[in-house]
Amino acid sequence: MRLSVVVPCFNEEASVERLHAAVTAATSALTAEIEVVFVDDGSDDGTLVALRGLAARDATVKYTSLSRNFGKEAAMLAGLERASGDAVVIMDADLQHPPHLLPRMIELFEQGYDQVIAVRDRRGDRFFRTLASRTFYRMVNRLVDVQLTDGAGDFRLLSRRAVDAVLSLPEYNRFSKGLYSWIGFNTIAFAYTNEARQGGQSKWTVGKLFNYALDGLLSFNNRPLRLAIYAGLTLTVLAVAYMTWVVVSALVRGIDMPGYTTIIVSVIGLGGIQMMILGIIGEYIGRLYYETKRRPHYLAKETEATTVRPPSARR
Numbered sequence: 001m002r003l004s005v006v007v008p009c010f011n012e013e014a015s016v017e018r019l020h021a022a023v024t025a026a027t028s029a030l031t032a033e034i035e036v037v038f039v040d041d042g043s044d045d046g047t048l049v050a051l052r053g054l055a056a057r058d059a060t061v062k063y064t065s066l067s068r069n070f071g072k073e074a075a076m077l078a079g080l081e082r083a084s085g086d087a088v089v090i091m092d093a094d095l096q097h098p099p100h101l102l103p104r105m106i107e108l109f110e111q112g113y114d115q116v117i118a119v120r121d122r123r124g125d126r127f128f129r130t131l132a133s134r135t136f137y138r139m140v141n142r143l144v145d146v147q148l149t150d151g152a153g154d155f156r157l158l159s160r161r162a163v164d165a166v167l168s169l170p171e172y173n174r175f176s177k178g179l180y181s182w183i184g185f186n187t188i189a190f191a192y193t194n195e196a197r198q199g200g201q202s203k204w205t206v207g208k209l210f211n212y213a214l215d216g217l218l219s220f221n222n223r224p225l226r227l228a229i230y231a232g233l234t235l236t237v238l239a240v241a242y243m244t245w246v247v248v249s250a251l252v253r254g255i256d257m258p259g260y261t262t263i264i265v266s267v268i269g270l271g272g273i274q275m276m277i278l279g280i281i282g283e284y285i286g287r288l289y290y291e292t293k294r295r296p297h298y299l300a301k302e303t304e305a306t307t308v309r310p311p312s313a314r315r
């Protein structure tokens with residue numbers, strides 16, 4: 001059996017060597033043949049230099065360096081496309097996905113599972129981050145057609161046919177948690193304890209997380225559009241009821257002019273709702289726009305097979 005480990009790296013010069021050592025140590029007792037596929041996602045530190053060094057020393061190391069930072073989704077896709085294993089594990093470079101779990105994942109793969117998900121608990125996370133995630137998953141699972149689990153991230157093993165299934169989904173906007181759930185196959189999850197990042201720092205900011213949440217909501221269905229329709233319907237019904245009341249009371253009690261507050265509140269309220277709904281529609285149109293351009297997900301500038309310049313000469 002052949003195992004590929006795919007590692008997206010963005011400014012991880014502090015981690016790649018350590019990760020490689022940890023993966024090698026964790027898999028040395030296994031009979032599986034190992035290949036480690038690093039993807040340098042346009043790092044501007046010494047990540048690429050470190051990868052060249054690793055690949056020169058160890059023939060089981062492959063790498064692809066992207067022409068700029070395309071984001072983790074694109075980097076993972078690049079890695080999956082290069083991975084040749086019967087099973088592929090995707091893991092972060094910062095050792096937050098402990099390599100010592102690899103043997104366990106392979107064991108489960110050999111029992112016939114196509115997706116083995118390592119689910120992290122949120123011990124050690126900041127309170128608000130945890131709260132935000134919980135709320136997000138509760139909301140998303142109500143709105144989205146596929147089920148997403150909190151803590152079930154990108155640390156997972158995929159069988160060859162699961163990888164091929166993911167690769168057969170051509171969409172430009174990739175929300176891989178949703179893609180993995182969408183493809184199905186025999187799936188098993190097990191829990192592990194969250195570990196602190198080793199070296200470097202997290203690339204997630206609050207803004208990025210918020211956008212990620214929106215992506216999750218919008219990538220998998222048109223239910224937000226449905227919600228907009230229902231909101232519009234509810235408001236119309238309320239407005240008609242109120243109008244009837246106003247007309248009837250004017251007829252019964254004579255002409256009656258006050259109502260400044262009502263007018264201002266309804267103008268601002270309706271304006272806000274309309275803008276939000278326009279925004280939702282705009283998001284879907286924007287997605288269509290990007291999908292129709294059919295641009296590649298990433299561009300590669302170098303792999304271990306194409307290194308020509310002397311290592312360390314250029315970034």
Ligand code: UDP
Nearest residue numbers: 008009010041071072075092093202203204
């Ligand atoms: N990553 C990437 N491209 C990006 C951002 C992140 O390839 O644009 C990689 C990063 O190098 C790491 C993994 O994705 O291996 C997870 O990133 P990070 O540790 O910053 O996220 P967190 O663990 O905080 O969720």
Ligand code: MG
Nearest residue numbers: 092094096197
């Ligand atoms: Mg991390």
